[in-house]
Amino acid sequence: MTTPTVTDTAASATAAGFSPKSLKDRLLRPATRQKLLAFASLVVLMVFFSFASPQFLQADNLVGILQSTAVNGVLAIACTFVIITSGIDLSVGTLMTFCAVMTGVVLTYMGMPLWLGICAAIFFGALSGFVSGLLIAKLKIPPFIATLGMMMLLKGLSLVISGTKPIYFNDTPGFTAISQDSLIGDIVPALPIPNAVLILFLVAVAASIVLNRTLLGRYTFALGSNEEAVRLSGVNTDFWKILVYTVSGGICGIAGLLIASRLNSAQPALGQGYELDAIAAVVIGGTSLSGGTGTIVGTIIGAFIMSVLTNGLRILSVAQEWQTVVTGVIIILAVYADILRRRSGSKAH
Template sequence: MPPITTSPLPAAEAAVPRRRVWLRPAARQKLLAFASLLALMVFFSFASGSFLQVDNMVSILQATAVNGVLAIACTFVIITSGIDLSVGTLMTFCAVMAGVFLTYLGLPLPVGVAAALFFGALSGFGSGLLIAKLKIPPFIATLGMMMLLKGLSLVISGTKPIYFNDTPGFSAISQDSLIGDLIPALPIPNAVLILFIVAIVASLILNKTMLGRYTFALGSNEEAVRLSGVNVDFWKIVVYSLSGAICGVAGLLIASRLNSAQPALGQGYELDAIAAVVIGGTSLSGGTGTILGTIIGAFIMSVLTNGLRIMNVAQEWQTVVTGVIIILAVYTDILRRRTR
């Protein structure tokens, strides 16, 4: 009987799937985005000695917290192959409504927090209703909602900021540091902690729940989902309502950071949020996307904006650079779709 020999073939075959996982387009996009983030940080570190200072790092984290939460809200909508242009003004509207309940009515802090989340979800429900039931294209429906919410914020506030000076603990939502109390060397603001909590919950929803499965399914092939007997309109409305509630969290963060609800603020935030989502690998055609990629994209946008400001680049040129980044992100998404 000939001796039994082992072949290296099984080991080679076992290595193939592992290689394929690392070479998947989604994994490549996240690695590329993370490498771009590191490259930006290295560049701005050499360009300005003040970039890596603690105060500046905290400022970047604060800015990323707001934009990151808005980007997470956009991620759900974009995965369904939709778009939401109202997230910036919805954030402001939620901040104003929190001001109405806390400052004008003098109600307790938990009531104001609940009001921001409720009106965010309600506005998202309205957008979802327009899109799912009235069949208005998402771009037009959310554009109209953006203008509606902007007007409501100005009307309700009387075009004046609403301050939270008489609301104990409100500024702590964003500015205090629970982590810093435990580890003094890490004065990470609560806003960043909230961002990562929202990111973890959103990731679990996308990957572990029925809502997440239908979110991806709607973006992949909505008609096939409809023909399989799923109530597509219901799930689409749920997605937009959830996105609106997440915008309510962003409203609380920015109001706490400024210690006021600024009714004229918000428009333009949607562009940074959508850019962060696309840079992070979520396809504008729907069906693919990750929360981790979105967070990386949000940090890229914040580091870029902060670095340009540190280098004293004029505001108008910062806007030009942001526009170029958005165009490149969309073009990269088109190239990714062509290679599939």
């Protein structure tokens, strides 16, 4: 039996797709470059705010950033599904609030057990997403208009159902544990990571599997790449589009649970404006607003960037209105970067 030579080993590695060239090609892909750039931006922001204010690295502040990222990250994951189809959902923030209010109705007003409240949040989120999908797929209402209408509808329903007053969960044992307690911290006291972050991780893993390993994921990307070609191939595009919005709505329900658990209340006026941070996180993470491309990992990095930026500006006593201005500028820059990526991709082909 002959001993493999270095040349044989290198040849085998190349044949298996592990050549330096293939690694270089993967690193030079636009999607990979965008994620690396986003991660580098996150590191730069954290270093900057660490030097700008000693308060930034305090344990309580870091936990607050994680809590904020959990909510924004789950909402951004919901947006990722829709944006990959070349759609948009302006209702995710108010839908999150509506789901929190409905959880309050089930748990506080009706006195139901905790598990029913959790199911209610996801159910009403999915139901609202289903309605949005119907408006877009069947009635052919543009996603921007349909979800804008749903945003106003859900905002009004939240105020009417709650009587414009917060619904508190003081009589629901274990509700605040959903977001505020730390299972990881109980095991490793040095890592008091809130349960909300663990839930974000689980949602991200599940969403990534759905997008990359299931038929729903395949058609989600296909709808964004060329919906007409998919339709002409015999696929029921309306069904898959409605399903995408339904799944997205269910994920918003999880975000509603997290925000309600964090505040120990359902705040009916809360939610508007969250959609901007979510969309910004998605675009920063490399998902194209024209559809067809996107990753959950990129979205999570984008969510961390938005949370760190918002937190850092608040610590530096930057006024809320200027924080909104910064968010708007970031969205514009991220969209322009997406346009440049698509142009470079077109030239490459």
